[in-house]
Amino acid sequence: MDKIVPFIPYGKQNITDEDIQAVVDVLKSDLLTQGPKIQEFERAFADYVGAKYAVAVNNATAGLHLSSKALGVKINDRVIVTPITFAASANCIRYCGGNVIFCDIDKHSYLLDTGLLREKLNSSPPNTYQGIVAVDFAGYPINLEELKSIADDYGLWILEDACHALGGYFIDSKGETQHCGNGKFADIAVFSFHPVKHITTGEGGMITTNNDLLYEKICLYRTHGITRTPTIMCEKGAWYNEMIDLGYNYRLTDFQAALGISQLKRAKVSLLHRRRIAQKYDQAFKSIKGIIIPHVADGYYHAYHLYVILVEDRRGMYDFLRKNNIFTQVHYIPLHWMPYYRNINNADGLLPTSEAYYQYCLSLPMFPTLTNDEQDLVIQKILEFLR
Incomplete structure (x- = not known):
């Protein structure tokens, strides 16, 4: 079974x-x-x-x-x-x-x-x-x-x-x-x-x-x-x-x-959990070809509401993880591409860095109650997909 x-x-x-x-x-x-x-x-x-x-x-x-x-x-x-x-x-x-x-x-x-x-x-x-x-x-x-x-x-x-x-x-x-x-x-x-x-x-x-x-x-x-x-x-x-x-x-x-x-009252503790989860993702993916992990410059304390990676076959990874009951998300579709804002003099190619980012971004599971076993499974399935 x-x-x-x-x-x-x-x-x-x-x-x-x-x-x-x-x-x-x-x-x-x-x-x-x-x-x-x-x-x-x-x-x-x-x-x-x-x-x-x-x-x-x-x-x-x-x-x-x-x-x-x-x-x-x-x-x-x-x-x-x-x-x-x-x-x-x-x-x-x-x-x-x-x-x-x-x-x-x-x-x-x-x-x-x-x-x-x-x-x-x-x-x-x-x-x-x-x-x-x-x-x-x-x-x-x-x-x-x-x-x-x-x-x-x-x-x-x-x-x-x-x-x-x-x-x-x-x-x-x-x-x-x-x-x-x-x-x-x-x-x-x-x-x-x-x-x-x-x-x-x-x-x-x-x-x-x-x-x-x-x-x-x-x-x-x-x-x-x-x-x-x-x-x-x-x-x-x-x-x-x-x-x-x-x-x-x-x-x-x-x-x-x-x-x-x-x-x-427990916001600081929850934030520490988020950073621990981010550090584990960093260690798992920092040397993996095909993944770019979040950049954090010296002197900045990232609050990690999201943990966003860039991956070449974003759609493929998204679908593969979803089949394995891991529900990632994409943050965000560039606002100037939304139909409402397209109609206000916004067109493709206007913001090349944002448009390139959108092609590859994927938000991984990130919340304080994410267990070690659950995070291990997320990491395992991502590596399995890349192989």
């Missing part, structure tokens, strides 16, 4: 009894939403990444949208975005009526190529662009110190999409540790709590910033543009509130926040 091969996804959540109890406690409480757990989660998260403020939202897409609105993106603004990312990184600009201009990636890090970025800015008239959406792709932090220097030269804001990079950091020119989302160089950062991310609330996200004005705007827009702040209302009274701008209902619930608090 054939041995049953376990189903191994590319990513999955880890829910403990402590997580469940934290949620149950809130479900038994008086407040399921807009209660004390939201602020508790926000404070704990801000402390974790080293930011002044954190604002919980119902998902990271909402967080990116609120951030774009708070930054003042308006109709016909031009914002530079990397094409190797999830669609929300660019869509948030379109929600506000702005135009997305893609800039190619670095062939080693797969992050926004700062050299090409500067060339694009140098070759354009002043004030052509208003901002940059920078993505910490796969958990590899982009050097925001360098990016901030470029942005300041051209009067641009920076929105850091840190959805992949909770716990990641780089060492700056002064030898100081700069955690993703700490607000030192980027104006705003956004994190995701989707089940495959470092911590989960089911769906959910967090916005971080050190800017007082941006924080106030984000809080306002998160709840319909309605305020209860006495100093800016026309009338006073415990019942009274005023809608002073057009906002949205992008709130997180208290029971989700309770899950987030519980998950955050």
Whole structure:
């Protein structure tokens, strides 16, 4: 009788009894939403990444949208975005009526190529662009110190999409540790709590910033543009509130926040597990012809939301592993190839490094509860395919 091969996804959540109890406690409480757990989660998260403020939202897409609105993106603004990312990184600009201009990636890090970025800015008239959406792709932090220097030269804001990079950091020119989302160089950062991310609330996200004005705007827009702040209302009274701008209902619930608090308590341990898994993949594949493992430069602490390899016969390996119940994934189809963005003056050959990357990229199973036996099987089957 054939041995049953376990189903191994590319990513999955880890829910403990402590997580469940934290949620149950809130479900038994008086407040399921807009209660004390939201602020508790926000404070704990801000402390974790080293930011002044954190604002919980119902998902990271909402967080990116609120951030774009708070930054003042308006109709016909031009914002530079990397094409190797999830669609929300660019869509948030379109929600506000702005135009997305893609800039190619670095062939080693797969992050926004700062050299090409500067060339694009140098070759354009002043004030052509208003901002940059920078993505910490796969958990590899982009050097925001360098990016901030470029942005300041051209009067641009920076929105850091840190959805992949909770716990990641780089060492700056002064030898100081700069955690993703700490607000030192980027104006705003956004994190995701989707089940495959470092911590989960089911769906959910967090916005971080050190800017007082941006924080106030984000809080306002998160709840319909309605305020209860006495100093800016026309009338006073415990019942009274005023809608002073057009906002949205992008709130997180208290029971989700309770899950987030519980998950955050073991975020560092989970990150160490991810790095251990990455190191094992590195050792297995670093000398294997036909595989390129992730590049990590000195001074960077990769958070490994994804472990992406490049392999020549990507489709063949993907299908072979799938037949063996190992479900890898491709991250991502270049955004400028998506039909929506193709119709906005984007064509093949526009971003050659991103297009070449897409032909070969494959994300291997990467999650803290991946067992040694499961990872051994993944490695074994990849080597078997290459042979």
